[in-house]
Amino acid sequence: MNRRFRDTLASAAVLLVCLAMACAAPIVPQRSKLGGAARWADALARQRAAEWARDAELCQITGIGVGIDGWLPDRGGTWQLIFWSPQKTGVLEVAVDSDGKAHAQERRAPPQRGHSVPALWCDSSKAWASTRPHQKGIPLSTFEAELGLDADREHFPGQIVWRIRFWLPDNSYETHVVSPEGKWLLSY
Numbered sequence: 001m002n003r004r005f006r007d008t009l010a011s012a013a014v015l016l017v018c019l020a021m022a023c024a025a026p027i028v029p030q031r032s033k034l035g036g037a038a039r040w041a042d043a044l045a046r047q048r049a050a051e052w053a054r055d056a057e058l059c060q061i062t063g064i065g066v067g068i069d070g071w072l073p074d075r076g077g078t079w080q081l082i083f084w085s086p087q088k089t090g091v092l093e094v095a096v097d098s099d100g101k102a103h104a105q106e107r108r109a110p111p112q113r114g115h116s117v118p119a120l121w122c123d124s125s126k127a128w129a130s131t132r133p134h135q136k137g138i139p140l141s142t143f144e145a146e147l148g149l150d151a152d153r154e155h156f157p158g159q160i161v162w163r164i165r166f167w168l169p170d171n172s173y174e175t176h177v178v179s180p181e182g183k184w185l186l187s188y
Contacts, residue, residue, distance in 0.1 A: 122182030
């Protein structure tokens with residue numbers, strides 16, 4: 001192999017690696033405030049959960065008003081995190097707004113109680129990024145998102161997954177399912 005061909009081949013390989021990384025990398029949000037992703041909300045909510053029960057475990061995350069990048073916008077949107085404890089019959093719901101204010105309220109237990117989200121769940125920005133190569137339309141916003149048991153009961157019954165519903169310009173939805181670790185699984 002001549003040197004010129006080898007250099008061209010090496011440059012093409014580097015370009016392909018960069019392209020692959022760019023497709024999988026999360027988009028940095030256009031936010032003027034710190035935080036905004038689901039892990040950020042989890043860190044804020046855990047303080048409230050620990051006050052409620054020392055052994056509180058996260059069982060569900062719901063995102064409302066989340067941007068197409070998996071982050072809350074500067075104004076509006078919330079992450080709702082639900083915690084359970086073997087010592088409690090109910091659950092604790094902690095809503096974290098885009099300013100980082102956490103509001104906690106005890107609620108009746110949903111079916112997810114007792115099914116903890118894996119400790120190594122991927123942050124929302126990574127889950128959203130994994131959907132990008134599979135998106136058929138160009139999303140305007142995230143209509144709703146959920147990480148928890150039976151989030152997509154029809155396709156993944158009895159499993160903990162991210163279900164992300166994007167709102168599209170033609171007034172339709174595109175739904176993506178992502179594993180807790182951030183692997184894209186399905187779209188419909």
